[in-house]
Every structure is written in C-alpha cells, then in structure tokens.
Amino acid sequence: xxxxxxxxxxxxxxxxxxxxxxxxxxxxxxxxxxxxxxxxxxxxxxxxxxxxxxxxxxxxxxxxxxxxxxxxxxxxxxxxxxxxxxxxxxxxxxxxxxxxxxxxxxxxxxxxxxxxxxxxxxxxxxxxxxxxxxxxxxxxxx
Numbered sequence: 001x002x003x004x005x006x007x008x009x010x011x012x013x014x015x016x017x018x019x020x021x022x023x024x025x026x027x028x029x030x031x032x033x034x035x036x037x038x039x040x041x042x043x044x045x046x047x048x049x050x051x052x053x054x055x056x057x058x059x060x061x062x063x064x065x066x067x068x069x070x071x072x073x074x075x076x077x078x079x080x081x082x083x084x085x086x087x088x089x090x091x092x093x094x095x096x097x098x099x100x101x102x103x104x105x106x107x108x109x110x111x112x113x114x115x116x117x118x119x120x121x122x123x124x125x126x127x128x129x130x131x132x133x134x135x136x137x138x139x140x141x142x
Contacts, residue, residue: 028082028105036081037112041066041074045095047122048129049075049084050113054094055129063129083109 036042044064049055060071075095078084083105085098097109116122 028102032081033083033105033108036077036083039074039077041070042078043112043116044122044125045071045074046078046083046109047113047116048125049078049095050097050109051126052129054087054096056092056094059129059132060095062132063125065128 037046041064045060048060048063057068057071057075060066060075061068064071075084075086079086079095079098082098082101084095085100086093086095088094097106101109
C-alpha cells in the first residue's frame with residue numbers, strides 16, 4: 001500500500017479523517033457550551049473577561065474574591081469549550097474571548113454578557129477589577 005492510499009482500520013481514508021477531525025476541533029458543541037455557562041463562578045469569570053481586554057488569573061482571584069485554583073478551573077473550563085483563549089506574556093497568562101468562536105456562540109456570549117450587566121454581583125466584580133492595579137506593581141501570579 002502506498003502513502004497516498006493510507007486508510008484507517010475502518011476503511012476511512014486518512015486524509016478524510018484528518019479533515020473531519022480539524023472541522024470537529026474548530027466547531028463548538030452546544031452540548032458543551034451550555035453546561036459550561038451553567039455555573040456561577042464561570043459566568044462571573046466570563047463576564048470579567050468579556051468586559052475587559054485581557055484578564056490574568058490573579059486579577060480574577062482579586063476581583064471575584066475567590067481562590068486561585070477555583071479561578072483557574074473556571075477559566076480553563078471556559079477555554080476548554082472554546083469560549084476563551086489564553087496567551088502568555090512573561091509571567092502572566094492572559095485570558096480573552098476566543099475570536100475563532102462561531103457566530104452563534106459569539107452572539108450567545110454577547111447576549112449573556114449583556115444580560116449579566118444588570119446583575120449586582122457582576123457589576124461589583126467589574127468595579128473591583130477596575131480598582132486593581134496588579135500590572136503596575138510588577139506582581140506576578142503565584
């Protein structure tokens with residue numbers, strides 16, 4: 001068998017399987033998105049990230065008054081379903097909305113964030129975040 005005709009054990013050509021896998025990776029499954037949004041801490045994190053350019057874990061910890069493991073778990077859950085992306089800059093890991101999310105997901109997130117904007121909890125979190133000056137102090141996440 002030559003390399004051009006490589007097939008998987010179930011008869012699917014390797015190239016078809018690879019394209020399908022990439023397509024699946026790029027799409028976001030509603031069965032994963034909605035459960036990810038059904039958690040107060042994750043919604044608070046999502047609101048904070050969506051309302052600001054880039055947000056570091058330690059900023060989430062301070063703004064929401066939660067532990068670092070809890071913040072990391074919530075942010076990584078949102079990242080895991082394709083809602084957030086992360087980039088590293090020196091000692092900081094910044095989370096932001098994932099620009100590659102499909103239109104339906106972006107519309108859902110925009111509506112969710114808009115709705116949360118009238119919540120006392122989320123408004124208070126945002127005010128606390130705006131008062132933080134962790135980046136100016138040279139502090140790093142521990």
